Amino acid sequence: MGLFSQLKDKFFPGQSSLDPESNWTVTVTDTSINTTEPKNGSHSLLISELEDVLIATNDSGPIGIDLWWILRGNGKVILVPGGATGEKEMLNTLQKLSGFNNTEVIRAMGSTDNAEFLLWKKS
Template sequence: MFGWFRKRTARLQPEARWIVEAASDQLRVTDPAGTVQTLAKAELRGVAIETNDTGPWGADVWWLLFGADDHVAFAYPQGATGENVMLDYLSALPGFDFAAMSAAMGSADNALFPVWRKNDAR
């Protein structure tokens, strides 16, 4: 009876075709084309949220995870399948900046919000 609604809703959420996972030792993203990228948790050096002005029709919130070389290891859009597990992992990192995350979620501009950086000071 409501098949038309389910089909329309699926088209409105292409971000859900991205799959993110936080396994015991690595983080993983699979894009809609099936390309898999992984990052060992030990290699994670930073996390940022990038926003843009394409919403509500485009993917306007992206999570960027930085590897040991301080380059983006992979990125995925808000709304990705599995994002709650990934967010649980990322937000539990020591020093995660919830204020910056909140600012990013309220942004409709082209902006970058660093939310975590590994502190290598020993």
């Protein structure tokens, strides 16, 4: 076992991936978006309840999680880190929302600043 693997096992025991974002899981059904966080349990939001979708970026990468999806609706907020398991499927579903702004997704993915990008807002 190499030094890097030993350090990973010491500081992140039981973590199967070097990317902590992959420990978040997001699943999408026809009617809801569901997340499971490593320490905060499960959360769910009906797609019909979505009010807006944002991406927040920060300057903590590559050591920290530097991109977060923010899904808000019905008084709930769901946070999903970029790189979460199931992120691609979530994006595919969000892109079906009328008026979803793919240009802002691209801008957000390239950002290394502390910024928010509004991708969609219920009209």
